[in-house]
Amino acid sequence: MVMAPAEESELLRRRVTDELIGFLRAERQAAESELHTLLDELEAVITAGGKRLRPRFCYWGFRAAGGVDGPEIIRAGAALELLHTFALIYDDLMDASPLRRSRRSSYRGMSDGRDRRFGTSSALLTGLLGFVLADRLLWRSGFAAERLAAVIDRFDRMRTHAIAGQYLDIVAAQSGDATEETVRRIGALKSAAYSVVDPLAIGALAADASPALLRDLEAYGRPIGEAFQIADDILGVFGDPEQTGKDADGDLREGKQTVLLTRTRALAAPADGRVVEASVGNADLDAQGAQAVRDVMLRCGALDETRALVVALKDEALAALAAADIGVDATAALRDIALEATIRDA
């Protein structure tokens, strides 16, 4: 049976989710009863949504390297998704985000009528449990020892890329006036490396990829990962909360440092620039104030310029993909994921 790419991608998402839920329920059988609440929260975050991007990159990296579809690569992808579940829980805590996937973020929801510190500690422990179990699922994915060694080594880099990117992110948010160089470095670590290049490489290494193929995948993955981040940052300001599942204007209140913001600073007229500086990072910013910032971003051309950068990065990625020596299925799938995540409504 030949499937349209959208159907294939939906099937892949479902296989990853099923693997993950099955794994969590099996772990629950053996777990101390104290862990049940934490396992419930992990499962709730996972089933509330998510595009399963990292498992899909992992899968197509594997297929691009000649790997044959089987449960091992689905397990590896599910492990990356579980790691990402941990990352979402921690990001929400660090950014004080009230919503995730249209439900209360874990640290908010788990306070459960008790004090905020209880919710925070519960979310920290839930995230950690996801972190440990991700590790455990990857280790038990079923690949042969020498491939598993390369996979785990790269998984370590994926994890340290996320930590380095998040640290640079909080330093930048604290300073409140990050340069475009810093903002793009954060994107390179948190989005390009952690979300795209590392998952592609983990899949590829599981199929014993050549160094040349790893370079080809990186040439596609680095720009597409950056493009995702920049498109996501646009959505964070101009997107519909119904669609993003996040708090409206949360990124502006939080003072998130983005390419959109650095371009706005560079292009806005002085009076407009003062509006932006007074608004971004102001925890009390209201809907009207947020709209004023959006107006500046539109008026000065920063939104257009940032959208053009997303398109340029996407085109760079697609050109790299066209030049890469990988099979037709993987090429089509990677092309679809690139389009899906960079052509969005906002």
Next chain:
Amino acid sequence: MVMAPAEESELLRRRVTDELIGFLRAERQAAESELHTLLDELEAVITAGGKRLRPRFCYWGFRAAGGVDGPEIIRAGAALELLHTFALIYDDLMDASPLRRSRRSSYRGMSDGRDRRFGTSSALLTGLLGFVLADRLLWRSGFAAERLAAVIDRFDRMRTHAIAGQYLDIVAAQSGDATEETVRRIGALKSAAYSVVDPLAIGALAADASPALLRDLEAYGRPIGEAFQIADDILGVFGDPEQTGKDADGDLREGKQTVLLTRTRALAAPADGRVVEASVGNADLDAQGAQAVRDVMLRCGALDETRALVVALKDEALAALAAADIGVDATAALRDIALEATIRDA
């Protein structure tokens, strides 16, 4: 050369610390520069003190199972210490403890003149980096594949025991009136399992221990781990802050639920009981108020009874050790650690 046990234990501590610092510095060479601040903090926490209990239990579990001294078991022990460094950083954050090993706890020190949330997020990321690197060091300890599989499986249990114990701990602290059963269950998870039985088992499994030996080690480790926790809780209330390196009366202010406290509740006269209830968990408790609680604990006999429980658990552990079929070196070392940690000044 025959060494006295104290010298041998000092040498072992030094070998573990040297291995750990060497590993962190090697990782630093390859790490993103953004991670340097976090690596510095990990090294500072490690070199500020610590008894290296978990590496020592791991080492002697290995020797008890017939393992031959070498760099592999030192690396495994160093990995457990690195995991514990993560645990200390997180515990201080969850308990809002200002001091650790006589220096500012990580979340406090890392705020570095910036706001508290910055310090909190930095400490979270530092702890996580320790968590990832612990994993990485264990995975690269150098044991043969089949032994490493058993070691890592047990390491997963060690990590989930710590998470389960910590979660039960914050639930109990929140409720403020945990039963002795709950308090001892927390001790069984956080102290007996995580601190003693799991490290012993990890060492023993690295030397391919028999199920009978694992049972013998657990018969020693379970009561000694519980005794540690209870002795530590006594120190938390009656110990000298100069010696403990922690905030004086922090456990009382925090409302930490301990065997000492449950026994005090059971034994105190009604008026004394009301003093205890009003003081424990009161964030504004002053030195005079803390002394009043100590007076009640002494007067009602709870301190004596709790000390007697420590002695009884230690005796149970030593009896199990005497009956175990392990070599004379390991027996002597495990006996020394048991005495070192349960006969303390407070």
